[in-house]
Amino acid sequence: MRKIYLSFESKIKKIEEEISSLAGKSKITPEDEKKILILKNNLQAELKKVYSNLSPFQRVEIARHPQRPKTIDFIQAIFSDFVELHGDRLFGDDPAVIGGLATLEKLKVMVIGHLKGKDTRENIERNFGMPHPEGYRKAQRLMKLAARFNLPLITFLDTPGAYPGVGAEERGQAWAIAECLALMSDLPVPTISIGIGEGGSGGALAFSLTDRLYLLENAYYSVITPEGCAVILWKEKSKAPLAAEALKLTSYDLLELGLIDGIISEPPGGAHRFPEPVYEKTKEVLLSSLNELLKLDRETLITKRQEKWRQMGVFTEGD
Amino acid sequence: MKEEKKGFSVPDGLFIRCGVCKTILFRKEFEKNFKVCPHCGFHYRLSVKERIDLLLDNNSFQEKFTELRTADPLSFRCLKNYSELVEKSEQKTGLREAVVTGEGKLGGISLALAFFDFGFIGGSMGSVVGEKITRLFELAEASKKPILMVIASGGARMQEGMFSLFQMAKTVTALKKYQRRNLPYVALFTNPTTGGVTASFASLADIILAEPQALIGFAGPKVIEQTTGSRLPKGFQTAEFLMKHGFVDLVVPRSEQRDTLIKLFDYLIGG
Numbered sequence: 001m002r003k004i005y006l007s008f009e010s011k012i013k014k015i016e017e018e019i020s021s022l023a024g025k026s027k028i029t030p031e032d033e034k035k036i037l038i039l040k041n042n043l044q045a046e047l048k049k050v051y052s053n054l055s056p057f058q059r060v061e062i063a064r065h066p067q068r069p070k071t072i073d074f075i076q077a078i079f080s081d082f083v084e085l086h087g088d089r090l091f092g093d094d095p096a097v098i099g100g101l102a103t104l105e106k107l108k109v110m111v112i113g114h115l116k117g118k119d120t121r122e123n124i125e126r127n128f129g130m131p132h133p134e135g136y137r138k139a140q141r142l143m144k145l146a147a148r149f150n151l152p153l154i155t156f157l158d159t160p161g162a163y164p165g166v167g168a169e170e171r172g173q174a175w176a177i178a179e180c181l182a183l184m185s186d187l188p189v190p191t192i193s194i195g196i197g198e199g200g201s202g203g204a205l206a207f208s209l210t211d212r213l214y215l216l217e218n219a220y221y222s223v224i225t226p227e228g229c230a231v232i233l234w235k236e237k238s239k240a241p242l243a244a245e246a247l248k249l250t251s252y253d254l255l256e257l258g259l260i261d262g263i264i265s266e267p268p269g270g271a272h273r274f275p276e277p278v279y280e281k282t283k284e285v286l287l288s289s290l291n292e293l294l295k296l297d298r299e300t301l302i303t304k305r306q307e308k309w310r311q312m313g314v315f316t317e318g319d
Numbered sequence: 320m321k322e323e324k325k326g327f328s329v330p331d332g333l334f335i336r337c338g339v340c341k342t343i344l345f346r347k348e349f350e351k352n353f354k355v356c357p358h359c360g361f362h363y364r365l366s367v368k369e370r371i372d373l374l375l376d377n378n379s380f381q382e383k384f385t386e387l388r389t390a391d392p393l394s395f396r397c398l399k400n401y402s403e404l405v406e407k408s409e410q411k412t413g414l415r416e417a418v419v420t421g422e423g424k425l426g427g428i429s430l431a432l433a434f435f436d437f438g439f440i441g442g443s444m445g446s447v448v449g450e451k452i453t454r455l456f457e458l459a460e461a462s463k464k465p466i467l468m469v470i471a472s473g474g475a476r477m478q479e480g481m482f483s484l485f486q487m488a489k490t491v492t493a494l495k496k497y498q499r500r501n502l503p504y505v506a507l508f509t510n511p512t513t514g515g516v517t518a519s520f521a522s523l524a525d526i527i528l529a530e531p532q533a534l535i536g537f538a539g540p541k542v543i544e545q546t547t548g549s550r551l552p553k554g555f556q557t558a559e560f561l562m563k564h565g566f567v568d569l570v571v572p573r574s575e576q577r578d579t580l581i582k583l584f585d586y587l588i589g590g
């Protein structure tokens with residue numbers, strides 16, 4: 001697959017292309033090998049430089065990178081024996097949401113996530129990971145199954161938002177999201193969500209009223225897209241980078257504000273360049289969180305979750 | 320908002336012109352009719368005070384949670400800073416936030432109450448709105464009171480970022496605990512009821528009433544038009560449309576709201 005570069009990766013692109021053109025030569029001289037080694041060092045340094053100084057909007061661009069690993073990749077890399085379950089038993093099967101039974105080491109769990117496509121064709125099929133009500137209702141079905149059969153619930157967040165369309169409104173998008181929240185608020189099993197890419201407002205929230213909420217380093221979670229916010233508050237879309245800064249939507253901002261439980265770090269260069277270590281870290285986080293949560297009895301588990309969400313918000317009290 | 324176009328104009332103190340059907344009306348008659356155009360039936364926006372006068376027993380309302388004050392958790396900077404916006408909205412509406420919560424009586428029945436005001440930053444839900452709604456659920460749970468909420472909201476308060484979005488989770492968590500008590504919660508959706516408020520505690524009411532022609536939905540019509548690139552069907556996202564699609568129990572004009580609510584609470588409490 002041809003690599004896709006972001007606007008701020010031009011120098012990285014140049015080095016990577018030089019390396020591959022040298023390495024692709026039919027005859028590589030010792031001179032070439034030396035050059036490649038130097039270039040690889042330069043690349044490492046450049047990746048570190050760029051990826052340790054990312055602006056909030058650049059992180060949004062990384063979170064949206066078409067080659068960033070998707071929910072299906074995390075499922076395949078972290079779990080075994082995945083059995084996908086389809087349909088909401090009411091209207092249809094939403095391809096923007098994937099869910100099913102899976103095994104994490106020896107633990108049997110339920111997995112639900114937004115699912116974007118890997119290319120344009122797949123993205124059209126999956127509606128760019130933007131669920132319709134039937135997607136949220138499929139998720140509700142699986143959440144209820146998880147509760148009945150005592151399976152911890154793991155969700156992956158990666159959506160620009162719930163789909164704003166005629167059919168979605170006719171079938172009660174708002175109701176579908178609200179019902180997910182209501183179900184998750186007292187689901188009697190451990191629940192963990194991982195933001196892997198885009199955390200688009202209510203469409204992402206529907207899967208994240210959980211015991212633990214983690215974000216990959218370059219994932220974002222926001223009440224509104226930076227573009228949408230820019231249009232409303234700055235009257236022009238081009239101010240999206242300013243909006244991204246103001247919204248405090250990066251993993252670092254959200255951790256500092258106490259809105260998420262932790263960050264899963266990505267190597268310099270991002271999860272789209274180096275997915276393997278990210279899968280590994282995600283798996284570690286899931287296992288250690290589940291280990292803690294499974295020690296709690298149901299009552300304590302639910303109470304703690306409700307207390308966690310009860311204290312969300314900042315205000316003052318007084319006359 | 321379309322409302323701007325539909326606003327009534329005031330040629331002079333005595334008369335007003337309905338922005339929808341262009342009929343000239345006696346101002347007094349219009350006000351007495353709770354700001355419903357007697358000619359075309361359009362329901363103009365009401366303030367919280369007007370709502371209370373319309374629905375509740377005389378002098379029965381007692382406001383609660385007035386001690387809560389909006390903060391600026393992100394130090395949000397844009398063309399208009401958040402704290403200035405809040406200040407301006409306070410002056411404009413005479414309210415402290417986009418929702419007024421408290422206790423009162425309707426046909427002698429004691430209720431926990433919430434009234435939204437769209438004039439306060441679009442009735443949007445920031446930390447204070449979320450906290451007031453949450454405390455109202457808790458109060459109603461503890462004092463075993465039924466709940467009535469009159470909704471008017473454009474959704475989340477983006478100047479509070481994720482604190483705002485997470486109010487959806489907080490309010491629903493409180494609502495779920497309240498519902499274990501088997502106490503009725505009725506919501507009246509007014510123009511407009513959209514976004515994060517609709518997608519959380521509002522749409523989870525046991526019974527949903529709506530004002531005629533009120534805009535109700537998750538996404539706003541403009542966003543839908545831009546995303547799908549297609550013209551929207553006639554009457555799309557109106558209260559009547561939502562009732563037809565099974566999401567609203569009843570569309571009730573202002574003249575009948577009080578009686579309908581009394582009847583409903585009587586059924587639900589007496590059953």
Ligand SMILES: [Zn+2]
Nearest residue numbers: 337340356359
């Ligand atoms: Zn009229």
